[in-house]
Amino acid sequence: MRIQLQVALTHLTGRRRQTLVSLTGVVLGVAFFLAVSSLMRGSEQDFIKRLVDNSPHITVSDEVRRPRTQPAERRWTDGAVKIRNLKPQTETRGIRGYREKLALIEAIPGLRVAPVLVGSAVLTFAGREEGVTLSGIVPKTMKTVSTIQDKMIEGSLDALDVNPNGIVIGTGLAEKFNLGLGRNLTVVAASGASRAMKVVGLFRTGNASVDETQTFTLLKRAQVLFERPNRVNRLLIQLDDAYAARAVAQRIEDAIGDKSVSWVEASEDILSVLVVRNIIMYSVVSAILLVASFGIYNTLSTIVLEKTRDIAILKSMGFHARDVRLIFLFEGVIIGVIGSLFGLALGAAFMHGLSLVQIKPPGVSEKVFLPIWWGAQQFALATAFAMTSCILAAWLPARRAGRVHPVEILRGAA
Amino acid sequence: MSAVLRADNLVRILPGEVPVTLVNDVSLTIERGEFICIMGPSGSGKSSLLYLLGLLDVPTSGQVWLDGENTSVYGEDDLANRRLEKLGFVFQFHFLLAEFSVIDNVTLPMRRLSRLDESAARARGLELLDRLGVVEQSAKHPHQLSGGQRQRVSIARALANDPLILLADEPTGNLDSVAGATVRQILKDLAHDMGKTVVAVTHDAAFAAAADRRIGIVDGKIDADWRAG
Numbered sequence: 001m002r003i004q005l006q007v008a009l010t011h012l013t014g015r016r017r018q019t020l021v022s023l024t025g026v027v028l029g030v031a032f033f034l035a036v037s038s039l040m041r042g043s044e045q046d047f048i049k050r051l052v053d054n055s056p057h058i059t060v061s062d063e064v065r066r067p068r069t070q071p072a073e074r075r076w077t078d079g080a081v082k083i084r085n086l087k088p089q090t091e092t093r094g095i096r097g098y099r100e101k102l103a104l105i106e107a108i109p110g111l112r113v114a115p116v117l118v119g120s121a122v123l124t125f126a127g128r129e130e131g132v133t134l135s136g137i138v139p140k141t142m143k144t145v146s147t148i149q150d151k152m153i154e155g156s157l158d159a160l161d162v163n164p165n166g167i168v169i170g171t172g173l174a175e176k177f178n179l180g181l182g183r184n185l186t187v188v189a190a191s192g193a194s195r196a197m198k199v200v201g202l203f204r205t206g207n208a209s210v211d212e213t214q215t216f217t218l219l220k221r222a223q224v225l226f227e228r229p230n231r232v233n234r235l236l237i238q239l240d241d242a243y244a245a246r247a248v249a250q251r252i253e254d255a256i257g258d259k260s261v262s263w264v265e266a267s268e269d270i271l272s273v274l275v276v277r278n279i280i281m282y283s284v285v286s287a288i289l290l291v292a293s294f295g296i297y298n299t300l301s302t303i304v305l306e307k308t309r310d311i312a313i314l315k316s317m318g319f320h321a322r323d324v325r326l327i328f329l330f331e332g333v334i335i336g337v338i339g340s341l342f343g344l345a346l347g348a349a350f351m352h353g354l355s356l357v358q359i360k361p362p363g364v365s366e367k368v369f370l371p372i373w374w375g376a377q378q379f380a381l382a383t384a385f386a387m388t389s390c391i392l393a394a395w396l397p398a399r400r401a402g403r404v405h406p407v408e409i410l411r412g413a414a
Numbered sequence: 415m416s417a418v419l420r421a422d423n424l425v426r427i428l429p430g431e432v433p434v435t436l437v438n439d440v441s442l443t444i445e446r447g448e449f450i451c452i453m454g455p456s457g458s459g460k461s462s463l464l465y466l467l468g469l470l471d472v473p474t475s476g477q478v479w480l481d482g483e484n485t486s487v488y489g490e491d492d493l494a495n496r497r498l499e500k501l502g503f504v505f506q507f508h509f510l511l512a513e514f515s516v517i518d519n520v521t522l523p524m525r526r527l528s529r530l531d532e533s534a535a536r537a538r539g540l541e542l543l544d545r546l547g548v549v550e551q552s553a554k555h556p557h558q559l560s561g562g563q564r565q566r567v568s569i570a571r572a573l574a575n576d577p578l579i580l581l582a583d584e585p586t587g588n589l590d591s592v593a594g595a596t597v598r599q600i601l602k603d604l605a606h607d608m609g610k611t612v613v614a615v616t617h618d619a620a621f622a623a624a625a626d627r628r629i630g631i632v633d634g635k636i637d638a639d640w641r642a643g
Contacts, residue, residue, distance in 0.1 A: 003525040010513035313509040316470055317523050317571075318498020320491050407471045410505060410583075411461065 004323055007314075008330035011303050018299040023339050025292030026386055030343025033285040033382045035350035038373050040281045044274050046371035051267055053147050054205065057245040059266070060105075060235035060252060062095045063259040094231030101256045102235060110240040111248065114141035115232040117222045123169075123215070125177045125185040132173065132215045134187065136222020136232075145238040148203055148216070154181045155201030160218045166200035172211030174202055187217075189225040197221075206366045286385060293389035296335055300328055300397035311401050312409035321402035328401050332394025336387040343386060344379055417479075418578055418611050419444040424466055424476035426459075426634075436462035437473070438634035444613060446578070449605035451622040452615045454631035460615045461583055463631060467613060468501055468581040469493045481578055498527050502572030506584035508564035510556040516543065516567050517552040523574040535574075542570040546600060562593025569600060573610075580604060582614035586621055598624055 012019045070083050095101060098115055105113045117136035122129050139157040143149045149157050153171065160166045167187065174180060181199055188194040197217065205211055223229050237252070239245055245262035253260040264271065304311070311324055355372040426437040436459045444450060444467075452460045465471040466478060469485055472493075477486040480496060488496070497503075510519045517539050524535035543549040546566040551559055559567065565585060572580055582601065586594035598621050604610040605626070614621065622628050630638035 003522060006518075007511075010511075014513045309509065310511055313505075313511070314522075315494065316468075316497065316503050317526070318494050318496075318501075318575075319526055320494045322491075323526070407465050410465075410470070410509075 004326045005330050007327045008334060011307065011327070012331055012334060015299065015303060018302065019335070022292075022295045022299045022335050023342070025295040026289070026335060026339025026390065027343040027346055029289035029292040029389075030340050030382050030386045031346035031350055032288050033385060034344065034347025034378060035354060036285045037281060037381070038347075038351050038375075038378050039354055039370060040278065041375070041378060042371035042373035044278070045373050047270075047274070051263060051270075052242045054207075055263055055266075056145055056236035057239045057242050058111075058237035058249045058252065058260055058262050060095065060101075060237065060256070060258050060260045062093055062233040064257060065253075065259055068257075094228055094233045095235065095258055098232045098235065101258070104255060105235065105237065105252055108248065108251070110244075112141070112144040112238045114138060114145040114236045115219065116142070116234040116236055117219055117226060117228060117232045118234055119222065119226045120190050121215075121225070122188045123173070123177070123185055124188065125179055125183075128177060130173065130176060130212075132169075132213050134167075134189075134215050134217060134222060134225070136219040136226075137216050138219050142216075142236075145236045148205075151203040151205050153202055153204050155199075157201060157216065159200035160216070163198060163200050164218055164221055165195065165197050166217065167197040168201035168203060168216040169199055170211030170214055171202055171204040172208055173213070173215070174199070176212065187225065189227075191225075191227045193225050193227060195221070195225060204366075206368075289385055289389045292339075292386075293393035296332060296390055296393035297396065299335075300331055300394050301400075303331070304328065304397045304401045307401075308404055308409055311404045312406040315404065315406040316410065324404070325398040325402040328398035329391060329394050332390040332398075333387070335394075336390030339390070340383045340386045344382065347379075347382065416446050417443045418446045418481055419467060419613075420479040421463075421467060422477045422479070424463070424478065425474045426462055426466055426471065427474045435634050437466060439476075440631075440634070440636055441476075442629065442636065442639070444579075444611060446611055447605060447609045449602055449612045449624070449626045450614070450629060451625035451627070452613065452629045452631060453617070453622055454637070458631045459634035460631045462634070464581055464583055464613065464615050468503060469497050470503075498523060499575060500578045502575070502577035502580045504565070504568050504572050504580065504582040504585045506587040508556065508561075508568045510564060510568060510571070512556055514555070515552070516548070516554055516556070516559070519556070519567060520552075520570045520574055523571065527575050529575075539570070539574065542573055543567070546570050560593070561589050562596055565589060565593065565597050566600065569597070569604075573604070577610070579611040579613060582612065582616075584615055584617065586616065586618050594618065595620070 070086070072083065102113060102115060105111070115138065119134055121132055121134040123132050139160050143157060155168065157168060160168065177185070179185065179199060181202060184196050184198050186194055187197050219232070223231065239248060242263070246264045249260040249262035249265070314324060351372050351374070354370050357370045358367045359370060360367045420443045422441050424437050424440040425435070428434040428436060440463060452463060454460045462471070466473050469478065469480070473486070477484055479485065481500060485493060485496060514522070517536060520539040520542060521535045524530050524538065525532070530538060540549055540552060543552050546569060548563050548566045551563055551567070556564055580601070585601065586597050589597060601612050601614060602624050605612045616622060626642050628640045629636060
């Protein structure tokens with residue numbers, strides 16, 4: 001063992017109580033750092049996962065970011081042409097030539113796409129009325145871009161293929177109307193068209209607003225109800241790599257001209273809130289370790305004061321100032337390493353305990369377990385922060401020890 | 415005999431509002447194997463001279479030549495290396511590290527120098543302790559030893575790296591007459607039998623009488639320099 005390390009160990013074991021207090025500070029600091037940050041990161045990951053899983057990665061809608069260029073602008077590209085108060089042509093809303101665009105998008109590797117016609121409708125049953133969002137879908141393709149099939153608790157999306165007048169509704173709505181599978185209700189579209197439909201499936205996402213307002217029917221049935229034959233107003237896209245959504249959305253928009261919004265763009269405000277939340281969280285948990293590092297500083301400063309004579313004798317023997325500094329830095333490192341190890345173990349226990357806690361967040365109909373992120377990055381970050389705090393806390397006492405002048409001490413001791 | 419340590423016009427002034435001259439223009443040459451006592455009244459500057467000769471302190475002016483090297487050109491680390499390799503110190507108080515066992519205290523300088531591996535250093539440490547008659551105490555801690563035993567352990571530690579010169583500052587000042595006589599004899603034997611150069615600062619007349627050479631210091635200056643026989 002290096003002599004400097006041995007001296008460091010004897011200092012720490014010689015002052016067991018203070019060492020234990022310093023260690024406890026680091027252990028608790030690391031444990032809380034880990035527990036809080038894993039909970040925060042877990043909730044962030046869970047939130048993003050829900051965002052990514054429950055909504056399309058890219059939504060192509062029947063809108064454009066910039067008005068289409070007019071023939072006059074194309075004809076006289078260098079001319080002083082300015083067109084104002086352009087009135088769009090009255091036409092059936094929807095994505096023009098969606099089948100060709102669908103084929104174009106499907107040619108891009110690593111994605112799945114589903115056409116959807118979304119509109120508003122009113123459901124009536126036993127004298128009650130409820131406004132809902134009715135999505136006309138193709139079950140086969142919808143299953144590839146949405147997790148709705150996994151949320152079915154009765155019936156299935158495929159039942160829509162069997163029963164063209166079928167409708168799939170959420171459990172929230174079913175409870176409001178007090179109806180179940182196989183019951184008939186009336187759907188009235190904004191155009192005034194209505195049709196009797198049969199409930200062929202019930203889903204529960206856990207999100208109350210979705211469960212109470214979202215409904216699905218066949219695309220062809222929706223086109224008839226909304227009087228928009230051969231039109232869709234959404235192309236929902238799911239990617240193999242959700243984090244490539246922004247780039248792929250841009251590529252699609254460049255290719256087809258319709259507005260393509262990635263989940264990242266749609267959630268930018270929420271994601272920026274998460275960044276702020278992370279900054280606050282890391283500031284708070286870092287403060288715990290900062291307080292712990294004051295404990296280490298205090299302990300090592302006391303040791304330097306107590307061991308001034310030993311330091312002087314070591315230097316008189318031929319130890320360099322850097323040897324003496326190293327002794328005290330080793331002490332900081334030892335406290336950091338042991339504190340981190342026990343802190344990680346305690347933090348993991350906290351994390352396990354938290355992962356067993358169930359809560360019912362507002363707006364969610366089911367109890368959920370606290371989301372904990374077990375990523376190695378958190379453990380590494382907690383250790384790195386603890387080690388940095390310990391070494392910084394040891395640095396000042398170490399520097400002071402290195403500056404001890406042996407003659408002044410030996411003369412005083414004599 | 416050849417000069418192992420030489421001081422040329424050494425001056426050490428403590429700076430301050432009223433500067434204090436501790437050592438005032440001291441020149442001397444110490445030969446290999448000499449047993450020298452530096453004597454003088456309290457505050458005469460004998461310990462300050464010893465610290466300068468032992469490279470623990472840096473002179474305000476003048477030079478210290480150790481084993482043919484001019485040490486005044488060295489930085490702090492080089493001076494520390496010379497202390498580690500060529501010098502050994504014994505103080506009035508034993509200054510053993512309380513948390514270390516006797517053998518660990520003795521092997522400290524050897525482990526820092528790293529010329530010997532751990533087992534060889536331990537073997538040499540035990541041999542030194544045996545020569546000084548305290549090998550049975552090797553596993554004990556300093557607080558379990560008598561004053562004389564502690565001082566013998568500190569002599570063993572000073573000899574650990576086989577230094578050219580042993581510098582002792584009042585080595586018997588804290589011991590009773592029996593322990594003091596033993597330490598005195600050990601230092602004398604080191605010089606006469608092992609060829610070590612021993613430079614000791616002392617008030618002890620009996621100690622001084624055993625020396626080959628006695629240097630008297632008054633007000634930081636050499637007042638007298640006697641050689642025995």
